[in-house]
Amino acid sequence: xxxxxxxxxxxxxxxxxxxxxxLQSISFEIDGIQYKFGLVSVNYKSSLESKPLESAAAxxxxxxxxxxxxxxxFELYSQWxxxxxxxxxxxxxxxxxxxxxxxxxxxxxxxxxxxxxxxxARIKAVDQSSSDAxxxxxxxxxxxxxxxxxxxxxxxx
Amino acid sequence: xxxxxxxxxxxxxxxxxxxxLETLELDYLDEPVVLRPPTSTEWRAFRDxxxxxxxxxxxxxxxxxxxxxxxVGTINDAAKTRPALFSILGNQVAQLAGFQSEVKRKKLxxxxxxxx
Numbered sequence: 001x002x003x004x005x006x007x008x009x010x011x012x013x014x015x016x017x018x019x020x021x022x023l024q025s026i027s028f029e030i031d032g033i034q035y036k037f038g039l040v041s042v043n044y045k046s047s048l049e050s051k052p053l054e055s056a057a058a059x060x061x062x063x064x065x066x067x068x069x070x071x072x073x074f075e076l077y078s079q080w081x082x083x084x085x086x087x088x089x090x091x092x093x094x095x096x097x098x099x100x101x102x103x104x105x106x107x108x109x110x111x112x113x114x115x116x117x118x119x120x121a122r123i124k125a126v127d128q129s130s131s132d133a134x135x136x137x138x139x140x141x142x143x144x145x146x147x148x149x150x151x152x153x154x155x156x157x
Numbered sequence: 158x159x160x161x162x163x164x165x166x167x168x169x170x171x172x173x174x175x176x177x178l179e180t181l182e183l184d185y186l187d188e189p190v191v192l193r194p195p196t197s198t199e200w201r202a203f204r205d206x207x208x209x210x211x212x213x214x215x216x217x218x219x220x221x222x223x224x225x226x227x228x229v230g231t232i233n234d235a236a237k238t239r240p241a242l243f244s245i246l247g248n249q250v251a252q253l254a255g256f257q258s259e260v261k262r263k264k265l266x267x268x269x270x271x272x273x
Binding site for chain 2: 012014023031032033034035037038039077079080082083085086087134
């Protein structure tokens with residue numbers, strides 16, 4: 001005998017970097033556990049800002065390699081946020097975890113075109129100041145980010 | 158047939174997760190699966206339908222959260238070829254949480270003929 005509840009709601013569409021997806025099209029795993037059912041939104045970005053090396057010449061002689069800035073945050077429905085906090089336990093701010101975002105879009109030929117993004121990060125803040133009391137926001141400090149398996153820096157940097 | 162867990166592994170799992178663990182044997186897994194009961198927050202998240210997701214799908218979360226052996230990655234890999242695995246595990250976890258689909262109910266009656 002299975003475990004059943006009657007559900008009549010229309011599923012929400014979580015936002016991935018501001019773009020809405022159906023729950024069938026995405027996955028959001030935290031250390032292997034599926035959290036997409038409680039996901040409101042997830043945002044992440046990797047950027048590399050370089051600076052010009054100036055000389056007496058009018059044009060810069062070169063550019064620095066640059067500094068990587070990676071941001072990551074996600075918002076869960078509060079029950080799911082509480083569950084995540086209890087699973088992470090005390091000291092959650094000092095342990096790095098693996099967050100995997102998978103999304104699938106159809107290309108112009110109607111073929112599935114999945115993308116897997118991997119973020120290794122630790123939680124630096126849990127923000128409950130949102131106007132929506134039903135959600136809990138987590139902000140991460142990123143150690144590594146791969147967009148569809150590709151890092152912004154070459155290996156070893 | 159899954160191989161048995163060593164006594165050392167059993168002792169470690171009980172030390173880490175408490176005594177209320179149960180094992181399941183599934184033909185297609187090399188090792189038994191050990192489950193713990195969900196915490197109250199995990200159970201509330203599983204029951205929470207704010208996102209409008211059917212409970213059968215939320216079973217995945219319940220199962221992954223409460224597997225203590227083997228690691229969740231092994232279970233996720235197995236589920237790729239055995240997609241019903243999470244439903245099986247999720248139902249077992251629900252029972253560990255105290256949920257029973259069939260509960261015996263009977264009228265409370267005084268026992269007759271018992272001298273006071």
